[in-house]
Amino acid sequence: xxxxxxxxxxxxxxxxxxxxxxxxxxxxxxxxxxxxxxxxxxxxxxxxxxxxxxxxxxxxxxxxxxxxxxxxxxxxxxxxxxxxxxxxxxxxxxxxxxxxxxxxxxxxxxxxxxxxxxxxxxxxxxxxxxxxxxxxxxxxxxxxxxxxxxxxxxxxxxxxxxxxxxxxxxxxxxxxxxxxxxxxxx
Amino acid sequence: xxxxxxxxxxxxxxxxxxxxxxxxxxxxxxxxxxxxxxxxxxxxxxxxxxxxxxxxxxxxxxxxxxxxxxxxxxxxxxxxxxxxxxxxxxxxxxxxxxxxxxxxxxxxxxxxxxxxxxxxxxxxxxxxxxxxxxxxxxxxxxxxxxxxxxxxxxxxxxxxxxxxxxxxx
Numbered sequence: 001x002x003x004x005x006x007x008x009x010x011x012x013x014x015x016x017x018x019x020x021x022x023x024x025x026x027x028x029x030x031x032x033x034x035x036x037x038x039x040x041x042x043x044x045x046x047x048x049x050x051x052x053x054x055x056x057x058x059x060x061x062x063x064x065x066x067x068x069x070x071x072x073x074x075x076x077x078x079x080x081x082x083x084x085x086x087x088x089x090x091x092x093x094x095x096x097x098x099x100x101x102x103x104x105x106x107x108x109x110x111x112x113x114x115x116x117x118x119x120x121x122x123x124x125x126x127x128x129x130x131x132x133x134x135x136x137x138x139x140x141x142x143x144x145x146x147x148x149x150x151x152x153x154x155x156x157x158x159x160x161x162x163x164x165x166x167x168x169x170x171x172x173x174x175x176x177x178x179x180x181x182x183x184x185x186x
Numbered sequence: 187x188x189x190x191x192x193x194x195x196x197x198x199x200x201x202x203x204x205x206x207x208x209x210x211x212x213x214x215x216x217x218x219x220x221x222x223x224x225x226x227x228x229x230x231x232x233x234x235x236x237x238x239x240x241x242x243x244x245x246x247x248x249x250x251x252x253x254x255x256x257x258x259x260x261x262x263x264x265x266x267x268x269x270x271x272x273x274x275x276x277x278x279x280x281x282x283x284x285x286x287x288x289x290x291x292x293x294x295x296x297x298x299x300x301x302x303x304x305x306x307x308x309x310x311x312x313x314x315x316x317x318x319x320x321x322x323x324x325x326x327x328x329x330x331x332x333x334x335x336x337x338x339x340x341x342x343x344x345x346x347x348x349x350x351x352x353x354x355x
Contacts, residue, residue: 026274073325075290075325076322076325076327079297079316079318080296080339081292081321081323082294082298082301083301083317083318083339084343086298086301086302086305086349087310087314087343087355090305090310090355091347091351091353091355092355094353094354096302096305096306099302099305100302101308103298103302106298111200111204111207114200114201115198115200115201115204115205125233129233132229133229136228137225137229141331142343154199168310169257170275179196
C-alpha cells in the first residue's frame with residue numbers, strides 16, 4: 001500500500017486498478033496525494049482495514065456454510081460477473097461507447113497477459129507519464145537541460161536510474177564473456 | 187493455401203495480431219506527435235519512437251520464431267524489476283494451453299459481444315435475461331436453476347440501478 005499511495009507505484013494489479021481509478025477521477029497519485037488529498041489516503045487505509053475485520057467476523061459466524069461458495073462452478077459465475085461489470089460500466093453515463101471501450105480494454109488486458117506484456121508497467125506509465133512530462137517541462141523551463149545534471153536531487157535520481165539500467169547489462173555482458181572464455185578453454 | 191496454413195500453424199496468430207495493434211497504435215501516436223510543435227512533441231517522441239522500435243522487433247520475432255530461438259529468447263517477460271515481476275506472477279491468471287479451453291474462452295468472448303449487441307439493439311432488461319438463459323442452457327444447467335439465477339439477477343439489477351441509484355437503463 002505504501003509505494004502505491006506515497007510514490008504512485010502500484011504493488012500489485014489490485015493497487016494498479018485503484019491508481020487508475022484515482023487518475024480517472026482527477027486525483028493526483030504519488031506525493032501530491034499525501035499533500036493535497038490526505039482524506040482519500042485515510043479512506044483507503046480504513047477501506048483496507050475494515051473489510052478484514054468484517055471478514056474475520058463473518059468467518060467466525062458463517063464460515064462453515066460459506067464454503068459452499070467455493071464449490072460454485074466457474075462457468076456459472078463468469079457470465080454473472082461479466083453482466084454486472086458491463087451493466088455497471090453502461091450505467092455510469094448510459095452510453096454504449098463506454099461498453100465498447102470496456103470490451104477493447106478487456107481484450108488488451110487479456111492479450112497483454114497471454115503474450116507476455118507487463119500490465120503493471122502499462123499502469124505505472126499511465127499514472128506517472130503525465131507527472132513525468134509535466135516535471136520535465138517545468139525543469140526545462142526553469143533551469144534548461146542543465147537542470148538534470150546540476151541539481152543535487154536530480155543528479156542522484158539520474159545516477160540511480162543509470163545504475164538500474166547499466167548493472168543488469170554489465171552483469172549480462174560479464175556472464176557472456178565468462179561463458180565465451182569457458183567455451184574457448186574447453 | 188496449404189503453404190499459408192502450414193506457415194500459420196508454426197506461428198501464434200493472436201500474438202501477431204496484438205503486435206500489429208500495438209505497432210499501429212504507437213505509430214499513430216508518433217505520427218500525431220510529429221504534427222505538433224517540437225517542444226510539446228518531445229516526450230511523446232521520446233517514449234513513442236523506442237516503443238515503436240521495440241514493438242517492431244517483437245513483431246518480427248513473432249513472425250519469424252526461428253530468430254527468437256537464435257537470440258536465446260524464451261518468450262517470457264523480460265522486464266528486470268523483480269518486485270514488478272513477482273507482483274504480476276502473483277496475479278497471473280490461468281492461461282489457455284489446451285485447444286478445448288481456448289475454444290471455451292473464444293465462445294465466452296463471442297457470448298459477451300453478443301450480449302452487448304443485444305443490449306445495444308434492445309435494452310439491458312431484455313438483454314440480461316436472454317443472454318444469461320442462453321449461456322446457462324449452453325452449459326446445461328437445470329432449468330429451475332436458470333430461472334432462479336436469472337430472476338435474482340434481473341431483480342437485483344433493477345433494485346440496485348433503478349430503485350437505489352435512480353438510473354434509467
